[in-house]
Amino acid sequence: MANVNPVPADAENPQALTPAIGEGAAPKKTAGRQARSANRETFRRLVGQPKAMIGLTILVIYILVAIFAPLIAPGDPSRLEARQNQPPSAEHILGTTGQGQDVFRQLAWGARMSLAVGFMVGFLSTLIGLIVGMTAGYLPGLIDGVLNLFTNVFLIIPGLPLLITLASFLPPGPLTVILVLTFTGWAWPARVFRSQTLTLREKDFVSAAVVSGESRPYIIFSEILPNMLSLVVSSFFGAVTYAIGADAGLAFLGFENVNTVSWGTMLFWASNNSALLQGAWWTILPPGLSIALVAFATTMLIYAMDEVTNPRLRSEKEILRVLRRFHVVSKRSTPVVRKAAE
Amino acid sequence: MRDLSVEYLTARGPVQAVNGVSFQVRQGEVFGLAGESGSGKSTIAHAILRILHPPALITGGAVRFGDRDVLAMSEGELEEFRWKSISIVFQSAMNALNPVMHIRDQISDVLLTHGFPRSEVQERARALFDLVGIDPRRLDSYPHQLSGGMRQRAVIAIALSLSPPLMIMDEPTTALDVVVQKDILQQIANLKEKLGFSILFITHDLSLLVEFSNYLAIMYAGHILEKAPAHELFERPLNPYTVGLMNSFPSISGEKRRLTGIAGAPPDLVAPPKGCPFHPRCPRAMAICSEVMPAIQQVSPGHEVACHLY
Amino acid sequence: MKYILRQLSLYLAAVWASLTINFLLPRTMPGDPVTALVARMRGQLTPSQIEAVRAAFGFNNDPLWKQYLQYLSHAIRLDFGLSISSYPVKVSTIIGTGLYWTILLGTVTLVLSFVLGTVLGVVIAWRRGGLLDSTLPGLTSFFGSFPYFWLAMVALFFLGFELGWFPMAHAYSDDISPGPTLEYYQSVGFHIILPALTIILVSVGGWMMGMRSTMIAVLDEDYITMAEAKGLSQWRVMFGYAMRNAILPNFTQFGMSVGFILSGQLLTEMVFSYPGLGFYLVRAVTTHDYPLMQALFFMITLAVLGANLIVDLLYIRLDPRVRAA
Numbered sequence: 001m002a003n004v005n006p007v008p009a010d011a012e013n014p015q016a017l018t019p020a021i022g023e024g025a026a027p028k029k030t031a032g033r034q035a036r037s038a039n040r041e042t043f044r045r046l047v048g049q050p051k052a053m054i055g056l057t058i059l060v061i062y063i064l065v066a067i068f069a070p071l072i073a074p075g076d077p078s079r080l081e082a083r084q085n086q087p088p089s090a091e092h093i094l095g096t097t098g099q100g101q102d103v104f105r106q107l108a109w110g111a112r113m114s115l116a117v118g119f120m121v122g123f124l125s126t127l128i129g130l131i132v133g134m135t136a137g138y139l140p141g142l143i144d145g146v147l148n149l150f151t152n153v154f155l156i157i158p159g160l161p162l163l164i165t166l167a168s169f170l171p172p173g174p175l176t177v178i179l180v181l182t183f184t185g186w187a188w189p190a191r192v193f194r195s196q197t198l199t200l201r202e203k204d205f206v207s208a209a210v211v212s213g214e215s216r217p218y219i220i221f222s223e224i225l226p227n228m229l230s231l232v233v234s235s236f237f238g239a240v241t242y243a244i245g246a247d248a249g250l251a252f253l254g255f256e257n258v259n260t261v262s263w264g265t266m267l268f269w270a271s272n273n274s275a276l277l278q279g280a281w282w283t284i285l286p287p288g289l290s291i292a293l294v295a296f297a298t299t300m301l302i303y304a305m306d307e308v309t310n311p312r313l314r315s316e317k318e319i320l321r322v323l324r325r326f327h328v329v330s331k332r333s334t335p336v337v338r339k340a341a342e
Numbered sequence: 343m344r345d346l347s348v349e350y351l352t353a354r355g356p357v358q359a360v361n362g363v364s365f366q367v368r369q370g371e372v373f374g375l376a377g378e379s380g381s382g383k384s385t386i387a388h389a390i391l392r393i394l395h396p397p398a399l400i401t402g403g404a405v406r407f408g409d410r411d412v413l414a415m416s417e418g419e420l421e422e423f424r425w426k427s428i429s430i431v432f433q434s435a436m437n438a439l440n441p442v443m444h445i446r447d448q449i450s451d452v453l454l455t456h457g458f459p460r461s462e463v464q465e466r467a468r469a470l471f472d473l474v475g476i477d478p479r480r481l482d483s484y485p486h487q488l489s490g491g492m493r494q495r496a497v498i499a500i501a502l503s504l505s506p507p508l509m510i511m512d513e514p515t516t517a518l519d520v521v522v523q524k525d526i527l528q529q530i531a532n533l534k535e536k537l538g539f540s541i542l543f544i545t546h547d548l549s550l551l552v553e554f555s556n557y558l559a560i561m562y563a564g565h566i567l568e569k570a571p572a573h574e575l576f577e578r579p580l581n582p583y584t585v586g587l588m589n590s591f592p593s594i595s596g597e598k599r600r601l602t603g604i605a606g607a608p609p610d611l612v613a614p615p616k617g618c619p620f621h622p623r624c625p626r627a628m629a630i631c632s633e634v635m636p637a638i639q640q641v642s643p644g645h646e647v648a649c650h651l652y
Numbered sequence: 653m654k655y656i657l658r659q660l661s662l663y664l665a666a667v668w669a670s671l672t673i674n675f676l677l678p679r680t681m682p683g684d685p686v687t688a689l690v691a692r693m694r695g696q697l698t699p700s701q702i703e704a705v706r707a708a709f710g711f712n713n714d715p716l717w718k719q720y721l722q723y724l725s726h727a728i729r730l731d732f733g734l735s736i737s738s739y740p741v742k743v744s745t746i747i748g749t750g751l752y753w754t755i756l757l758g759t760v761t762l763v764l765s766f767v768l769g770t771v772l773g774v775v776i777a778w779r780r781g782g783l784l785d786s787t788l789p790g791l792t793s794f795f796g797s798f799p800y801f802w803l804a805m806v807a808l809f810f811l812g813f814e815l816g817w818f819p820m821a822h823a824y825s826d827d828i829s830p831g832p833t834l835e836y837y838q839s840v841g842f843h844i845i846l847p848a849l850t851i852i853l854v855s856v857g858g859w860m861m862g863m864r865s866t867m868i869a870v871l872d873e874d875y876i877t878m879a880e881a882k883g884l885s886q887w888r889v890m891f892g893y894a895m896r897n898a899i900l901p902n903f904t905q906f907g908m909s910v911g912f913i914l915s916g917q918l919l920t921e922m923v924f925s926y927p928g929l930g931f932y933l934v935r936a937v938t939t940h941d942y943p944l945m946q947a948l949f950f951m952i953t954l955a956v957l958g959a960n961l962i963v964d965l966l967y968i969r970l971d972p973r974v975r976a977a
Binding site for chain 2: 780871872874875877878880881882883885886888892893900970972
């Protein structure tokens with residue numbers, strides 16, 4: 001399972017997140033439109049960001065591998081065709097499994113399942129989280145109280161035992177996996193969206209919209225949501241990170257249909273076939289590393305989004321660059337940099 | 343300080359917060375630094391002790407205390423210099439005090455750091471609280487347990503703990519309500535009489551400085567526009583900005599006047615206007631005002647102005 | 653006080669929710685789980701075992717709400733019936749031993765990774781752009797992406813199997829009998845190193861980044877500036893003023909993370925055959941030992957909530973503003 005979802009600092013201190021709307025500027029009904037242009041700006045800045053580029057590259061590579069698996073590694077990945085537990089060689093790039101299957105082919109085809117489940121769960125968790133979170137954040141009083149308690153309960157109940165309990169009663173298969181992972185994964189985005197909605201609700205442009213008689217759904221979708229877009233994207237990637245790791249965990253325990261090929265089931269079989277005792281590290285390393293790399297890629301994207309949307313972080317990079325140029329070590333006291341007269 | 347310049351490197355570009363500011367605070371004097379929000383006065387206060395945080399840079403000038411060059415000091419020298427030679431009272435006491443420490447500890451840690459003998463620390467803390475008029479039993483309180491006025495007095499007490507020759511007061515009364523304001527100001531005045539330190543008093547409210555200060559400087563958009571002894575400035579304000587400020591607050595005594603504000607808004611410091619920063623709002627602006635920044639020059643003994651009118 | 657009450661009500665709600673889920677699941681899933689279980693075990697269950705399962709599920713002919721109350725009253729007394737896989741051992745006996753080891757491993761790893769992560773977070777937030785700040789976040793994020801069980805497998809393989817540096821299974825050597833002897837404690841300590849190390853390596857990044865972000869927010873505060881203006885040493889400002897305040901929000905975060913990390917720990921236990929709750933959970937799963945599984949789910953939830961409560965009490969101790977409320 002991947003590590004604690006890295007949430008941008010802003011999610012916990014929603015005040016720190018600066019929406020594109022200028023504070024104190026006359027609240028306009030075009031707040032939604034302003035947010036949209038700010039989002040475009042964010043996207044532009046994202047493209048040059050090193051962290052974003054690394055994350056995106058890794059992700060795209062794996063997605064391409066998944067899509068083009070039939071071309072890259074043709075053949076049926078489950079086919080038993082070779083000698084068992086062969087180390088990597090020219091014939092089998094990543095060796096063979098304990099049952100005689102080609103590891104590389106399994107890796108390529110398995111990418112489809114693992115990535116599909118990951119993204120699906122990510123999408124669903126984010127969606128449900130949005131619905132619950134924004135409703136709780138916008139509607140005051142009892143509804144918020146109930147929804148919030150509900151969310152917190154699901155956050156605090158430990159995930160894996162719940163997953164196991166649920167999965168053991170349901171028939172194994174991708175649908176079950178998606179269901180139970182979403183069941184345990186929606187709470188974190190819900191909490192994040194709720195707190196952000198709470199903050200945005202207090203802003204001037206919302207009051208302006210209320211006063212001019214806009215309907216609630218309009219306010220929520222056209223005014224508040226565009227301002228949360230970067231947070232939604234971050235949460236989506238966070239949910240994907242969680243899903244990929246948790247899916248692997250479930251498969252490893254044997255809860256998924258072990259006859260399908262995914263990175264998680266590869267690890268299940270590796271463990272089952274005593275790969276460790278056989279010394280067959282090539283059956284363990286590639287699938288696990290792939291899971292780790294994809295999770296790492298999504299994490300990088302989250303950090304990239306954080307950096308791009310948080311103006312304080314940007315200005316800090318700026319000053320570090322200047323200091324380096326003038327060879328001044330960054331200490332706590334205000335540095336003195338004498339520039340040449342202009 | 344002479345020709346001090348401070349820049350902030352923001353995401354939108356470098357902002358010149360302080361531009362070539364020079365002034366001198368003499369011993370035993372109350373020097374008032376007045377200006378609107380964003381004029382750079384707080385930045386100067388922080389720059390003197392070099393406690394500005396990134397993305398700020400000091401980009402030019404000199405700051406001297408006696409014969410010591412503050413801008414050239416090393417970390418160790420600065421640590422020793424701070425609070426002992428110059429201390430500072432911040433605007434919002436609630437924010438300036440560590441919320442999880444007793445006030446007592448916040449006094450004792452600075453005493454101990456600067457070499458105060460441990461056995462005398464408690465006594466000194468009690469004496470300080472007596473000095474500012476707080477019951478020493480409140481020493482064990484946390485900041486959130488004190489009232490606004492008491493907090494501000496506690497901050498003043500901490501500032502006095504090493505008996506520094508110069509105290510910077512950055513809008514010490516702005517966060518308080520009017521009645522308490524007067525109290526605190528009176529307290530500060532009494533303490534100054536008693537202990538004889540100099541004060542650099544920063545504020546946006548000129549009315550506070552009327553009776554209190556000896557010498558005044560008016561700041562706008564990072565520049566000093568006028569400097570003069572207090573009574574001289576009030577009787578003969580020269581720079582149109584100063585005149586505008588004077589007309590903005592009522593005086594209890596004297597004839598009834600029409601209050602006028604100053605039209606317009608302070609400039610955006612990322613792209614400041616060329617020439618004199620005040621010219622877009624100046625009722626007496628001339629052609630040259632939008633081209634060349636007026637140099638500050640002496641008009642009469644002790645009275646300096648930066649304006650093309652003179 | 654109000655704070656604790658609010659937290660307690662949340663925990664009670666969570667306990668209730670987990671019990672109810674346990675109750676409802678076997679009853680709402682298609683088919684009678686007992687029959688399904690028997691079918692899965694292909695007639696390997698004796699009639700008395702089938703009865704035990706029936707009883708464990710509380711499947712009798714009483715109306716649903718009555719079954720619910722019976723179930724709750726049993727659960728309060730921590731009576732979960734008899735285990736199927738280790739029939740006729742009581743479930744609570746099995747859990748007893750597992751709980752001890754899980755708590756041991758959990759406490760050691762949580763404390764160590766929290767402390768390490770916090771200190772690192774403080775240091776890199778202080779020197780932004782320094783060497784550590786440029787390398788550690790990326791590095792720990794990378795390790796943080798590893799699934800816990802996978803890193804456990806890799807570590808077990810390379811450090812245990814190939815290099816033989818560390819023992820590969822169990823909580824202590826098979827040839828030492830448990831007892832308050834130095835030999836025993838040394839063996840326990842030695843066996844705990846590898847599992848603890850893998851968990852710490854994956855989880856430290858989360859603590860570090862959390863601390864870093866709260867530190868960054870705190871460093872902007874005026875009282876930090878004032879502390880510096882007072883001429884206090886860097887160390888004092890960093891730890892006494894900044895960290896002391898920045899650590900507080902991380903305590904409230906702690907609760908959420910404990911459940912997550914514990915989940916990872918359970919899988920790690922399985923890989924290392926460490927006799928904690930995770931080990932038994934997996935066994936329950938593979939043997940379809942439902943009473944054991946449900947009981948484990950409940951106990952693990954209790955453990956997480958217990959840890960949360962301890963952290964809450966600590967938090968009150970550390971933040972004077974909450975005490976007043």
